[in-house]
Amino acid sequence: MHVVITGVSRGIGHALAERYRAAGHEVTGTARAAEGAVPLDVTQPDQFPALAEAVGTKPVDLLICNAGIYPDKGQSLASGFDAETWADAMATNVTGVFLTVQTLLTGLQQAKNAKIAIISSRLGSDELAAGGSYCYRASKAAALNLGRNLAVDLKELDIAVGIYHPGWVRTDMGGEKGDVSVDESADGLVTEFDRLSLDSTGSFRTWDGRDLPF
Numbered sequence: 263m264h265v266v267i268t269g270v271s272r273g274i275g276h277a278l279a280e281r282y283r284a285a286g287h288e289v290t291g292t293a294r295a296a297e298g299a300v301p302l303d304v305t306q307p308d309q310f311p312a313l314a315e316a317v318g319t320k321p322v323d324l325l326i327c328n329a330g331i332y333p334d335k336g337q338s339l340a341s342g343f344d345a346e347t348w349a350d351a352m353a354t355n356v357t358g359v360f361l362t363v364q365t366l367l368t369g370l371q372q373a374k375n376a377k378i379a380i381i382s383s384r385l386g387s388d389e390l391a392a393g394g395s396y397c398y399r400a401s402k403a404a405a406l407n408l409g410r411n412l413a414v415d416l417k418e419l420d421i422a423v424g425i426y427h428p429g430w431v432r433t434d435m436g437g438e439k440g441d442v443s444v445d446e447s448a449d450g451l452v453t454e455f456d457r458l459s460l461d462s463t464g465s466f467r468t469w470d471g472r473d474l475p476f
Contacts, residue, residue: 263287264320264373268304268362269329271296273433274381277448278326290317292329304329304358305350310365322369324455326379327359334397348397355401360408376421379455380409384427384468389475406466406476413464422463426451429469442469 265282269275270291279291292302292313300316302309331354333347359380363370370376384390386402406425413423428451429442450469458465466474 263323265324266290266322267326267328268292270299274428274447275328277444281448281452305353310361314365317369321373322366323373324377325366327362328381330355332398334395343396351397351401356404359405370421371419377458378423380405380425381428382406382425384474387475410464417463422458422460424458425466427468427474
């Protein structure tokens, strides 16, 4: 199986790449700067041709859109959430996902029963809105919406799309207070990606197999 993962330099992306390689799969990883990875800043459209070239004519069995940022963590309504922060969140967490899928669409079509896994967050759920983190929440809600719509359009191409909450993970983004380790999240996500099929395409699930409200 050929797996493409964005954002493999650290955290969940790095752990996922390690697991798939250990299982004997071919992994193409991307990062803004990391040894052995395809250089890719998902906010820069002119860098995507390099990803297409790196993948070449290989089928893409599983695409994991993991690259993401949380640029407004801890900001206040009175003084935070400037326009640049909004733009950065949307460019990375939404547009970057779409451009990755678009770039690798041919490879996904060449695979049998291809899958796309989009890492979103429960913070993007409309029903679970709790205030704050406006840029991050809105971008992850948009990523969820993007995944749901891609699931509709790609089903006829036999490509399944799942959207996932990786948990509050103890990473640089999640912080030390997170309730899930990187290893726990990565192990659970691998299991959930394996379970994804055309029957469950468009689903929004947690790392440990629970359905989330949209």
